[in-house]
Amino acid sequence: MFGLVLLFGITVMFVTGLLSYAAYNPDLAAVNDQTPDKGRLGFYLFSWPTSPSWLYRLNQGIHVTLGVVLIPVLLAKLWSVIPRLFSWPPLRSPAQAVERLSLLLLVGGALFEFATGVLNIQLHYIFPGSFYTLHFYGAWVFIGAFVVHVVFRIPVAVRAVRGRRLRTELRTGAADTLPEPLDATGLVSPSPAPATVSRRGALAVVGAGSLTLFAVTVGQSIGGWWRRTALLAPHGQEPGTGPNGFQINKTAADVGIRPADIGPDWRLTVRGPGREAVLTLDQLRRLPQTTAALPIACVEGWSTPDQDWTGVRLTDLAALVGLTDGPPDVFVESVQRGGSFSSTVLRDNQVRDARSLLALRVNGADLSPDHGYPARIIVPANPGVHNTKWVTRLTFGATG
Amino acid sequence: MTRLGGFRERYGASPLHLLLVVCSFALALYAGIRLLEGDPLGVAIWFVGAALLHDLVLLPLYTLTDRAAQALTGVRGAPVSGTHRTPAVNYVRVPAFLSLLLLVVWYPLVLRRVPGYHSATGLDPEVFLRRWLLLTAAFFACSALCLLAATVRRRPGGPRREPAVAEPE
Numbered sequence: 001m002f003g004l005v006l007l008f009g010i011t012v013m014f015v016t017g018l019l020s021y022a023a024y025n026p027d028l029a030a031v032n033d034q035t036p037d038k039g040r041l042g043f044y045l046f047s048w049p050t051s052p053s054w055l056y057r058l059n060q061g062i063h064v065t066l067g068v069v070l071i072p073v074l075l076a077k078l079w080s081v082i083p084r085l086f087s088w089p090p091l092r093s094p095a096q097a098v099e100r101l102s103l104l105l106l107v108g109g110a111l112f113e114f115a116t117g118v119l120n121i122q123l124h125y126i127f128p129g130s131f132y133t134l135h136f137y138g139a140w141v142f143i144g145a146f147v148v149h150v151v152f153r154i155p156v157a158v159r160a161v162r163g164r165r166l167r168t169e170l171r172t173g174a175a176d177t178l179p180e181p182l183d184a185t186g187l188v189s190p191s192p193a194p195a196t197v198s199r200r201g202a203l204a205v206v207g208a209g210s211l212t213l214f215a216v217t218v219g220q221s222i223g224g225w226w227r228r229t230a231l232l233a234p235h236g237q238e239p240g241t242g243p244n245g246f247q248i249n250k251t252a253a254d255v256g257i258r259p260a261d262i263g264p265d266w267r268l269t270v271r272g273p274g275r276e277a278v279l280t281l282d283q284l285r286r287l288p289q290t291t292a293a294l295p296i297a298c299v300e301g302w303s304t305p306d307q308d309w310t311g312v313r314l315t316d317l318a319a320l321v322g323l324t325d326g327p328p329d330v331f332v333e334s335v336q337r338g339g340s341f342s343s344t345v346l347r348d349n350q351v352r353d354a355r356s357l358l359a360l361r362v363n364g365a366d367l368s369p370d371h372g373y374p375a376r377i378i379v380p381a382n383p384g385v386h387n388t389k390w391v392t393r394l395t396f397g398a399t400g
Numbered sequence: 401m402t403r404l405g406g407f408r409e410r411y412g413a414s415p416l417h418l419l420l421v422v423c424s425f426a427l428a429l430y431a432g433i434r435l436l437e438g439d440p441l442g443v444a445i446w447f448v449g450a451a452l453l454h455d456l457v458l459l460p461l462y463t464l465t466d467r468a469a470q471a472l473t474g475v476r477g478a479p480v481s482g483t484h485r486t487p488a489v490n491y492v493r494v495p496a497f498l499s500l501l502l503l504v505v506w507y508p509l510v511l512r513r514v515p516g517y518h519s520a521t522g523l524d525p526e527v528f529l530r531r532w533l534l535l536t537a538a539f540f541a542c543s544a545l546c547l548l549a550a551t552v553r554r555r556p557g558g559p560r561r562e563p564a565v566a567e568p569e
Contacts, residue, residue, distance in 0.1 A: 037434050071505055078454060085455055093412025098421045104451060105428050111450035123517055124508035128442025133435070138447070140431030144424030151420060174487060196470065196487045205494055209501045216502065216535070231531045232506040239522040247521075254519045370522060 001203065002077040003157045007150060009070045010110075014146075016063035017139055020299060023048045023056050023383050028329065029345035029399035032386075034132030041140055050353040053306075053380035057297035060383075061221035064301025067117050068217050072209030074110060076202070080187070087186045102145045109142025121300040122234050130340075156185075164199075174198040220302040223247075235302035243363035244371050246304045247296065249384055252369040255342075257390055261335040266374055268358075271395040272321025281374045284360060287312045292355035298384040309378045311359035314351045318396050327351050331395040332377055332388045341385040345399050350379045358391060462500075469493065485554075491547045495539035502532060 026033035027045045035041075049055065084103075091097045113135065120131045127134055177195035180188045197205070219230030223246075230236030235247050252262075268284060270277045291310045297303035318327035328348050336342040350356055356379040360367065367373040372389025379387060407415055436443050473489040508514050509528040517525045 035434070037437065039430070039434070041431060041434075068505060072501055075501075079459060082455065082459055094410070095412030095417055098418070098425075099413075102421055102424065104448070105424075107455075108447045108451040111454055112447050115446075115450055118505060119508060122506070122508040122514055123520055124514050128439040128446055130438075133438065134443065134446075137431045137435035141428045141435055141447075144427040148420050148424045152417065173485075174490075175485065196489060197493075201490070205497060208494070209498060212498050212502065213505060231535065232502060232509065232528060234509060234517075235521065235523070237523045237527065250520050251522050254516070 001161060002073050002080065002206070003153065004161065005073050006070065006077055007157075009066060009073065010146060013063060013067055013070070013113075014139060014143055016059050016066075017135075018044065019059050020056075020063060020383070021136060022046060023059070023381070024386065025345070025347050028347055029331070031331075031343050031400045032345055034130060034340070035136050038136070041137075047347055047349055048381065050350055050356070050380040050382075053294050053355065054297075055381040056383055057221070057295050057303040057381075060297055060299060060301050061218075061303060064117070064121055065214065065218050065221055067114065069210045069214045071114060071118075071213065072206050074114065076206045078107065083187050083189075084185075102148055105141060105145035106149050109138060109145060112138050113142055121302075169199045169203075172198055172200065174201060223303060223305045233302070234300065235298075239370075243365035244368035246307060246371075247298075247302060248370045249296075249298055252373075252390070255336050255339055257336060257369065262369065262373055262390055266335070266392065268375060268391065269393045270317050270320050271393070271398075272318065272323050273397055275321040277320045281360070284312060284358075284375065288316060289360075290354070290357060292357055292378070292380070294355060294378055294380050296384050296387065303384075308363050309357055309359040310361040310364075311357040311375065311378070313354065314346075314356045314358060314377075314379075314394075315354070317358060317394060318351065321396060323396050328397045329399060331393075331398040331400055332391055333393040333395075334388050335390045335392045341388070343400065344377075344386045344388050346377070346379060346382075346386070350382065351396075353380055355380050358394070466493065469496075486550065488547075491543045495536070495543040498539045499532075499536040502535060506532070 021042075022045050024032050024034070025045075025048055026035070026038075027042060030036065091100070116127050116131060116135050116138065119125070119127060120135070125131070174195050174197055177198040179192040179195070182188050182190065215229065216232040216236075217230055218233075219226040219228065220233035220235040227236060227238060238245055239248050266281060268279045268281075270279070289310050290313050291308055293306035293308050295303055295306050314330065315327055318324075318330070326348070328351070330346050330351050331343065332346060333343045346356070357377075358375050359372075359378045360375055362371060367376060372391070375391045376389040377387045377391060411418060435447075469492050470489050473487075473492065503510060506528065509517065509525070510532045512525060512529065514525065517523070
């Protein structure tokens with residue numbers, strides 16, 4: 001039962017994880033790629049679309065919330081098979097030896113992925129290296145063992161589920177719960193103690209665990225009123241009120257933005273092939289302004305509902321340097337010094353979307369320093385860290 | 401057929417088993433080389449350590465705790481068949497499980513292990529411990545109410561009379 005839930009759950013985790021990786025457009029430019037040595041593991045990459053605008057929000061909400069919800073199921077599954085770890089003799093045949101190694105990859109891999117994921121969403125960076133490297137390659141190390149395990153265990157799982165009628169089990173209390181008959185799996189105790197929990201009870205407890213985790217987490221991916229229900233989720237509170245009161249990934253102070261960097265001396269440089277335009281904030285404000293309702297969605301799973309962003313279309317900025325017909329990719333640089341996402345490359349399909357802006361205002365007010373004042377990128381369905389804040393230079397046709 | 405049978409005898413499973421496992425190992429190695437780049441020892445410790453920590457520390461720890469709880473509540477004897485009576489230990493087990501589960505998942509924030517949290521997000525790091533404690537109180541309070549309701553129902557003169565608790569083993 002737990003196995004089947006994990007079969008579906010982990011498959012969804014793997015797929016949403018691969019999609020999230022694709023959303024960074026890592027094949028486009030070195031600055032977008034957190035795992036440049038990926039080799040063939042990026043074989044499936046594609047141009048990340050801009051519609052629907054909530055695509056990345058949904059993908060990451062599912063990936064993170066489902067991951068949190070699956071934790072009790074994973075723990076229950078491991079609890080139910082623990083006697084196998086101590087089966088004796090430990091190595092009966094070559095097949096069993098390779099199987100044990102495979103199980104180390106399966107169990108170690110699952111725990112490694114869940115641990116790095118859960119720590120990363122809480123900003124607790126104690127793992128040995130970059131989260132992207134560990135979580136991405138770890139997933140590939142794990143998935144082979146997972147597929148092998150599923151192929152070999154599917155008949156056992158089907159037999160186990162078919163062997164008992166769910167309806168009958170749901171009517172059986174602890175007092176009438178009998179142990180499994182002894183079999184060759186080595187999972188049945190030869191002298192079981194009387195049951196203190198029925199099978200329905202065990203399912204209910206694990207289910208209650210998942211439900212509780214869901215209840216204190218999911219609000220951070222829905223936002224609005226629901227955010228206050230996310231009692232233990234990292235983004236279960238609002239940082240403030242008013243037009244700029246929505247979630248912040250990294251504050252200006254945290255990444256070392258100084259007032260002088262974004263003061264009156266700030267300029268935006270727009271470059272194209274052989275042309276350059278330098279604009280002050282006032283000049284930018286005098287260009288045609290567009291408003292787009294778009295969310296902010298983080299790889300960590302939290303997101304905001306749509307905010308009303310107002311600013312200059314990326315296509316209009318490209319036109320300033322002569323790129324009027326189908327502008328190319330753009331290299332975006334922040335005033336932020338260093339840091340892995342201080343610059344990014346947006347693909348041509350992202351540049352050409354009419355909702356892709358260099359935003360100057362949000363919800364009717366100037367951007368606050370924490371949201372990227374004086375100007376930030378906002379592109380539909382883009383991972384949050386690629387919506388670069390404190391932008392100072394746009395280079396069309398360059399990839400870093 | 402005989403040849404395949406011989407393979408099965410020597411290897412202990414079908415040739416398909418070997419093929420699939422080798423295929424998965426090759427993929428694991430391909431990704432594993434990249435995973436280990438940078439800090440090979442650290443990553444290996446985390447990968448293997450995660451399994452060892454769970455199997456040899458966490459699981460025995462919660463099993464022993466559960467055994468102790470069972471001994472304390474004196475319900476090692478079998479409940480009587482036909483009664484739908486919840487063993488007393490479960491009134492402690494369920495809220496303790498929910499509370500510890502929340503702690504295991506959210507311990508970095510609950511136990512204030514993330515120094516950069518406020519600086520990065522602008523959010524208050526103090527709320528998590530308070531909220532976890534209140535949730536824990538709520539779980540145990542709900543369980544106490546359930547136990548109370550069950551006790552009232554079982555009292556002599558109550559709607560149902562049921563046999564006394566079985567003697568401990």
